[in-house]
Amino acid sequence: MFKPVSSKLNANQMELEVLDYWKKEDIFHASIKNREGKTEYVFYEGPPTANGMPGVHHVLARVFKDIFPRYRTMQGYHVIRRGGWDTHGLPVEIEVEKKLGFTNKQQIEDYGIAEFNQLCRESAFKYIQEWEKLTERIAFWVDLDTAYITYKNSYIESVWWILKNFWEKDLLYQGFKVVPYCPRCGTPLSDHEVSLGYRDATDPSVYVRMPLVDDPSTSLLVWTTTPWTLPGNVAIAAHPNVDYVTVERKESSGEGTEKLILAKSQIESIFGDEEVKIVSEFKGKQLKGKRYQPLYTFLPPDKPAYRVVLADYVITNEGSGLVHQAPAFGADDMQTAIDEDLPILMTVAPNGTFIPEVKQWAGRFVKDADPFIIEDLNNRGLLFRTVPITHTYPFCWRCDTPLLYYARPTWYIRTSAKKDDLVANNQKVNWYPNHIKDGRFGNWLANNIDWALGRERYWGTPLPVWECESCHHQECIGSVQELSEKTGKDLKGLDLHRPYVDEVEYACPKCGETMHRVPELIDVWFDSGSMPVAQWHYPFENEQEFKEHYPADYICEAVDQTRGWFYSLHAISTLLFDQQCFKNVVCLGLILDGDGQKMSKTRGNVVSPWEVLDKHGADAMRWYLYTASPPGQERRFSADLVNEVLRSFTLTLWNTYSFFVTYANLDGWQPGKADKPQYSKLDEWLLAELHGLVRDVTTAYENYDVLGATRPIEGFVDHLSNWYLRRSRRRFWKSGSDADKEAAYSTLYEALVMLSKLLAPSMPFIADEMYRNLVVNLDPQAPKSVHLADWPKFNEGRLNDELVADMNLVMKLVSLGHAARNKSQIKVRQPLQEAAFSVSNIHDSAVIHEYADLLQDELNVKSVRALSAASEAAAYELVPLPKQLGQKYKDQFPLIRKAILALDPEKAAGMLLKGENLKISVDGEDFEILPEEVEVRMQAKEGFEVASDGAYIAALVTTLTDDLVNEGLVREFVRRVQEARKQADFEIADRIRLIYSCSAKLKYAIECFKDYIMDETLSVELDGENVPNILPNLSDEFDGETLTIWLDKA
């Protein structure tokens, strides 16, 4: 006996029960233990941060991470899945700062770094339970008990080892570069962090006069969108090859004139309708070296400044074509300063305010000083114009402070030195979708810039570089032991975080003075990118484990990780081992809400995963995420869309399963009893589709094609339920057991068991629920769960393309037959005499005969046949097929087509249908047209109800004989009896006594078909005479007849 299965499914409840079973039997670990000693399949978990609530996008990533390890496990691989947590970094610090109400770094220092970091350590796992709960509920099988944690000493020590390795290869260096800098957080931001905060902002753009030293009546007209950088001005840049002009204009006071230098192309946009006189015209290079009067002299330049320099990056489609240069506040400016040996004026303090030397605005946040600077320039007659400009400007992604571009000393990894290796190793990676490889990721590598590693913060992996306070000798430390040796103290118990590591000092080997650790931490992306090494505490231990699990076979994250984790893994792996870090990577698109809007807290359209899980279950949610669109594409998400999956796919499958179990139990059927089932055509067809499905799904999994591994199953289940099962119902209903019934059970059983395996990686709950009932329940030898089972192999001998094609044709003809019935307004319950079909070739007409029974039954007609071309066709049409003829005759095709259409269709059709060639001539050239190159279509004569699609026609003979009418009435009668049975809550197998009273014509019909009726309704007695004096079960009128019935269990 199978466990009875209700046709109603409570997905949530079913899944929770399965979860309990998995937990009780520890199926996850069993599935790994199961494969011990087998080939390793290596998966890396990209560590999330557990200091925020997990959302739908995390579910997306996690279910995609889950699917391939499950598949590979079933294929016999050993797949350990070690979880991981990203615990360091600014996001964690920000949370703690918020909690403490801090707004700047000084408050943290005052509070105490040790205490602050302790809170960070706790906060990093604030939502760990939420993460664990969700991970379990969506059946992401990952080992969280052994998860690596980036703040652990062992992890940090491995990261140090990597850094030391880079140090020894001269890949770690301290540089002085202009970086995007958050004055509030007091730290430079990585490119990745900066990119999180771009948005439109309005700033004052100003045009400023810079009078020439040699000719004070002439000024350079200089443009900038950052007035606060003007006190740091040291030069003006012009483009060498752009045309510049000196124009003369009336001064706005009305008196006198002034001369201004600017790019010629900007005259109109700057002066508009105002009349200006062009005094002279010249190339930009002629401006080189021209000296101008400085705007401000707060800081004395230590090198010659205040002159025009040339630079190619000067643009002339906005501004004036003359660009103000402040090397401390722009990457381009800095480069120019280096090239031109210009001074660097640092007018701003690390907290974003002007330094005391900038007397007027000292202590004021620079952006807030803009209006005052503008006012000052105006008062001094140097301001030409100010115009608000809206442009995209970066803001700090955490605290929303406008970023400043700011020259800072910081640490870099010289990734650009290994650019060729980075590019070469990328070529070995399979990217899904493929375009990322040479697109987004490839371009990023090709334009590689050094990795800005340093962070001037508190909670993170400290940069293990010690520097002598006196001679500035630097050393990089690669292990705790090394540090112990340096200091002569056993530092095994040392917490490798600030402030404890900062307290470790030792004597400089060069000069004997004290070595202190440099203040920086490292970028958290370096933490997570180190996980292949650091999760094993390699090379300090676990050498074997590390080597067996490097590189990864499979990783998967959202596309925003291109420059995040994907890059940090790839870069570290390349610099460390010159090897690719991952072989296959699936890159997921973003999640949008049901209307295609990005989910965000501010929009309030964030869907909670639990909302969906509680209602529709994890399987449906997973299935939706897998099948909605290609993985790399963004996908919409809403509870309704998931509900759709449940309704159209899960429930169809479940009902098929429930049907099988119900009838198999009724018949006491068990698998494997009959040696060799005598399969019908329909069975063989389903098995051909089934084994084709196994083949296709397997191929898809091998190619990391999630859509290909899921969508075809939907199509199969639809065929299984709405064709195979519908067509086979009577085989299961009939009483007794015979070979045909056995074949039907065997086929359906095989399909359901196979489906449970094919669905195991994608819908792990329903798959196991079915498998355990269908297989484990009967076979004590079987694995306890589908997830411990082997992936199915398809049977080549079961494949049958011709049979599949034939059945497709049958379905099409049935569909046309239904269409014709619909037109005739004759319901399907009324039998008709005959259906005739027209098809486009000889093979297809054989199909009509072969599947005559099926067609008759499905369309409720007494006979089917091919439409006779000779006697029943009214007109023929020739359709020259462009695919065949076009490819064969190329540009002659249009004329040949015309010639074919000009033939007498009837005569030509006759020849083609006999398999003869057509002879035509075009421009004196003769051609033989083959029968397969022209499609013959016919139209049926009158007297039929016809529906057609292309060459396919279904024609119904709609004249009704008395016999047919009687049979129709009987069918109506039977249906009402069945309805009454259902309403009386009888069991499917209950036998009944049936009493009826009705009008004469119906009564006659019932008498004629008495045996049929008793058989259909499981009546042991059919009585039209002895009407009882009690309330009837049903009274009805139809087709002009009246009917009353009583029934009773026999």
Place this chain on the structure above:
RNA sequence: GGGCCUUUAGCUCAGCUGGUUAGAGCGCGCCUCUGAUAAGGGCGAGGUCUCAGGUUCGAGUCCUGAAAGGCCCA
């Protein structure tokens, strides 16, 4: 400003190397079937395949350009 992606029915998506009349599901309207089904079947409305050029006998598909949206980067 650069790179990449997307644009096909009201919605979600197919459309293989160019080839007959561009399809499916959902939704909508009408009809129908049913002792597995919250289902199934049929018919109908709904498309200038974002636009403009080009290549070709033939373009949703290939090429060029443009537009809109998205992501990433400046």
